Amino acid sequence: MLNENHALIFDFPEFKQDIVYLNYKDEAFQTLSKQYHVLDYDIRQLxxxxxxxxxxxxxQLKVQRANLKDVLFQQLKAHHDKAVATS
Structure with a gap:
């Protein structure tokens, strides 16, 4: 679908708390998340x-966005699973 916003919060609402936490506490996640959102914005503008x-x-841009989303999803899932296991 054209001009669809693929923000992580929209695509992974079940990880909303994890997204907020990792964007605040994990510099590597934050960097990748910013790259993802800039790329998504650029695609939507095109x-x-x-x-x-x-x-x-x-x-190529859409493949790059999908690959970044996969990496971010794996980090979100790992963080979520760890948080659930320790609670």
């Missing part, structure tokens, strides 16, 4: 503008 880029470039 979509709104009628994709003033070639298909291959848009595909």
């Amino acid at each position: 979509e709104v503008a009628g994709s003033p880029t070639d298909d291959e470039h848009m595909h």
Whole structure:
């Protein structure tokens, strides 16, 4: 879907507390999260503008976003599972 916001909070609402915590306490997560959100914003802007880029470039951006999301998801899941296990 064009111009869909893929913010982590929207895509992983079950990890909302983990997202907030890791963005505050984990510098590596925060850096990757910022990269992800900038990339998502850039993709949405290209979509709104009628994709003033070639298909291959848009595909590369979306693959990069998906790969970042996978890495962030694994970190979120690991943090969540650890938090649940210690509570």
